[in-house]
Amino acid sequence: MKNLVYKIYIQILFPVSKKPVEYISNFFALIGGYFTLCEIEQAVFKTQILLNIFRNCTLIVPMISAMLVLLLRKESAEKTAYLGTKDTMISLKMADLLNIKGSAIVIPTNTTFDTIMSGDFISEKSIQGQFQKKMYGVDFSTLDMSIKNSLDECYPNCYEILEDRTKTNRNRYEIGTVAKITCNGQHYYFLAVADVSKTGKTQNVTMQNMTKALVGLWEYLSKEGHTEPITIPVIGTGRAGLCDGTFEDVVHETIFSFAIKSQDEFVSRKMTICIYPPALSDANVTWEKLCGYLELQCQFFAENEKRIKSSRIIGSPVN
Secondary structure (H helix, E strand, O other), X not given: OHHHHHHHHHHHHHHHHHOHHHHHHHHHHHHXXXXXXXXXXXXXXXXXXXXXXXXXXXXXXXXHHHHHXXXXXXXXXXXEEEOOOOOOEEEXXXXXXXXXXXXXXXXXEEOOOOOOOHHHOOOOOOHHHHHHHHHHOOOOHHHHHHHHHHHHHHOOOOEEEOOOOOOOOOEXXXXXXEEEEEEOOEEEEEEEEEEEOOOOOEEOOOHHHHHHHHHHHHHHHHHHOOOOOEEEEOOOOHHHOOOOOOHHHHHHHHHHHHHHHHHHOOOOOEEEEEEOHHHHHHOOOOHHHHHHHHHHHHHHHHXXXXXXXXXXXXXXXXX
């Protein structure tokens, strides 16, 4: 039931809130069309059946018109495109990240991989905070151990020690470091996207670091991933406080960096960027514009593939 309500919100209510004037215009256009049919009926058939229906059931016609507008203009909650001639797909999806099934999930975190939520160090409103409360409740010892084991295995001694930390983790890793955990049979990748102060304030949340984080993620998945679909939020935006970029910039960079990495190495058969509808509503970009960029990037990838193949053929030596 909750998923049905959320789907109605994403596909119907959210688009109405973004474009109310268009929906109102379409509604009155349908009403006008109905009365046009009434006039045609009177002129051609000399009857008033449609007009009598409106007189006897005044609310029915507007209600049906409103329902038709909502159904006909219902937006898809997902836009998917193939990356050139490859079987690899890139998708934009409006959804709640933690409700997605059948895909590994990326959880943005800090470079010290702290999980402590007391004192709002990790906000319960952040993706990481919501994940921890949903999956682990209030005891994060199992999560901490899983993260530590993953980091020790893949990034041994790849950290600096922070001397000013007494109540939180002291080991600071590089932006783009990944820790994999498995919970209820689903893989989650904790991705370091920003530094954090000893009080929990995010630091160095820049587009350069977002790119570095994405590059690190794709590199990790190409070496240590499970070839499964991967879903990532729009990292660095929202509570992280990206200082020199926009929501749109991060979506573009996520698509572009994944496409570049996929030219030479396999990362995932499907990469989905999960967009939380309220976050999109606050951003200075439309769903249509993001979908348009996705299509253009995938088309450009196809053209680039053709040029690379052509250059290889032309450049081959004659024996």
